Amino acid sequence: MNIAIIGTGNVGGALATNWSKKGHSIFLGVQNLEKFKGIALLSNPNTKALPVREAVSQADVLLIATPPTAIFEILGQLGEVSGKVIIDATNSVRQAPDPYKTVYHCLADKTSAEVVKCFNTTGFENMLDPVYQGVGIDMFMAGDSEKAKSVATQLALDAGFGSCIDFGKSDKVELLEKFALSWINLAIMQGQGRGIAFKLLRR
Ligand SMILES: NC(=O)c1ccc[n+]([C@@H]2O[C@H](COP(=O)([O-])OP(=O)(O)OC[C@H]3O[C@@H](n4cnc5c(N)ncnc54)[C@H](OP(=O)(O)O)[C@@H]3O)[C@@H](O)[C@H]2O)c1
Incomplete structure (x- = not known):
């Protein structure tokens, strides 16, 4: 896939790294080509940096990890995105994109793209290395677009996750952010550390 990474920090950098190794073409959409967090990602295979608008124009899948x-500044740089898949990996834990509850809701309202919330429920270290004792941990997703969910599932598997579990439609997007907050609570506030992850077990 041709993937634009908007936000090339902890989360965008981890996923860009794993997807580039899987052979996807990565277009880092950055504000300043000379100086941006994640500039070292340029040594990854199949990876180049472009202004946000140009990165989006090259891609059929966009990851928002800012x-x-x-999102309001990014919206002005997206151009035509109908038919493209946008994956929202953000968490509005500290500050929501007012008046929207989440970036997913903003994108669903302001664009005609296929939007999905995914890659928000665990720490970036787990996105870089999602394998514990030889077992891939789970990723989770929510949203109304089946096309976007199918792309997110493939990209979760390509990143090394064991599976990508469907949390439900757009009415479950906020629950998925609360689920992310649950990981943050355990890892940081309750002191379990960032080397923890969720996996759904079945009988
Ligand atoms: N950290 C985690 O473990 C984690 C886990 C799950 C979800 N999340 C969520 O993922 C998002 C990113 O977190 P992070 O830790 O990866 O952040 P980060 O390392 O601080 O990176 C943020 C990135 O966003 C870019 N950015 C900021 N404003 C932008 C704009 N207007 N246009 C384009 N790019 C812009 C920054 O670019 P510059 O280099 O140019 O400043 C930087 O590359 C947040 O919403 C966070 O809640 C984080």
Whole structure:
């Protein structure tokens, strides 16, 4: 796939790295080509940096991994995105993109893209290495677009996750952010550390 990574920090960098190794073409959409977090990603295979608008034009899949409130500036640079898949990996834990509850809701309202919330429920270290004792941990997703969910599932598997579990439609997007907050609570506030992950077990 041709993937634009908007937000090339902890989360965008981890996923860009794993997807590039799987043979996907990565277009880092950055604000300043000379100086941006994740500039070292340029040594990954199949990876180049472009202004946000140009990265989006090259891609059929977009990952948004920025602070949530950056979405308003990014919206002005997206251009035509109908038919493209946008994966929202943000969490509005500290600040929501007011008046929207989440970036997913903003994108669903302001664009005609296929939107999915995914890659928000665990720490970036787990996105870089999602394998514990030889077992891939789970990723989770929510949203109304089946096409976007199918792409997110493939990209979760390509990143090394064991599976990508469907949390439900757009009415479950906020629950998925609460689920992310549950990981943050355990890892940080309750002191379990960032080397923890969720996996659904079945009988
Ligand atoms: N950290 C985690 O473990 C984790 C886990 C799950 C979800 N999340 C969520 O993922 C998002 C990113 O977190 P992070 O830790 O990866 O952040 P980060 O390392 O601080 O990276 C943020 C990135 O966003 C870019 N950015 C900011 N404003 C932008 C704009 N207007 N246009 C384009 N790019 C812009 C920054 O670019 P510059 O380099 O140019 O400043 C930087 O590359 C947040 O919403 C967070 O809640 C984080």
